[in-house]
Amino acid sequence: MELVVQPLGRSFAVKAGDNLLEVLQANGVPVSYSCRAGRCGTCRCKLVEGKVLESAGDAKLTNPGGGSHVLACMSVLTESCVVEIPEPDEIVAHPARILKASVVAIEDLTHDIKRLVLKSPKPLSFSAGQYAILQFTPEHIRPYSMAGVADDDTLEFHIRKVPGGRVTGYVFDTLKLGDAVRVSGPMGTAYLRRKHEGPVLCIAGGTGLAPVLSIVRAATALKMTNPIHLYFGVRSSADVYGQAWLDELAQRNPNLHVHVVIATNEPGTRHRVGLVTDAVSADWSDLRDWRAYLCGAPPMVEAATLIAKARGIAMEHIYADAFYASPD
Structure with missing residues (x-):
């Protein structure tokens, strides 16, 4: 079986059952990735021709149908296909990490939005615009976007209170300075494209x-x-x-x-x-x-x-x- 990668114009032989992300990496094709578990969306690419078996959630066979998008880390090759990936200058690779952080600031921004600042002994590598999963307790887990940049020595999040929200209710009513928070990430594809020079x-x-x-x-x-x-x-x-x-x-x-x-x-x-x-x-x-x-x-x-x-x-x-x- 042959896999053709576009827009790089390359092709190489692979076996049925191979993982798409592993194939791309093994053949030196630049591709973004992070969690490798189908959660972050970073390795999303476009299936132009052929079929892949997506193993995230319920396994399903996906064909283009006008240009379907799939997660490379969750895609198993079943036949020859053509895959379109983002331009090489947009590739990011921040291996997903789990950090232990503590609350160093909780501030009111509006009547229903708080600024949450966390400090971790280890830095979190991420691209501007990405998000992380915050676990306050085993029962209180939600994704929130970083508001700062990776060079900051803290992580900043903005959290709006959702009426009846269990997690945001916990943040507003129970969370306090010094509490431990587990941070998992980074995730997300809406990150800054640094080499784009236009508006x-x-x-x-x-x-x-x-x-x-x-x-x-x-x-x-x-x-x-x-x-x-x-x-x-x-x-x-x-x-x-x-x-x-x-x-x-x-x-x-x-x-x-x-x-x-x-x-x-x-x-x-x-x-x-x-x-x-x-x-x-x-x-x-x-x-x-x-x-x-x-x-x-x-x-x-x-x-x-x-x-x-x-x-x-x-x-x-x-x-x-x-x-x-x-x-x-």
């Missing part, structure tokens, strides 16, 4: 600002010269947070342009009013050659994806890890 669109809804802050902080620290337009959408002015961080970043990075959008029309507001996706749609008619980072609730991410595509951004250049609220 960047960042759309954040609510605590989706955390990974966007990580991306903008990293781009600023790296002295990237890309024009960056950051749209931050919330329900009301009471839900706006991080304004001082955004102002400070804009002072340090002349290429950063911040747009705060609130959904409710309040007397005397200094923010734009409406849906954040409508603001993007009104501001831009052509986004070809841009990259987009979308972070927030699934409906916002889905609407933003449609707008980005309609304005000319290719799907492979739209990076998103939607936030799913859960009472668990």
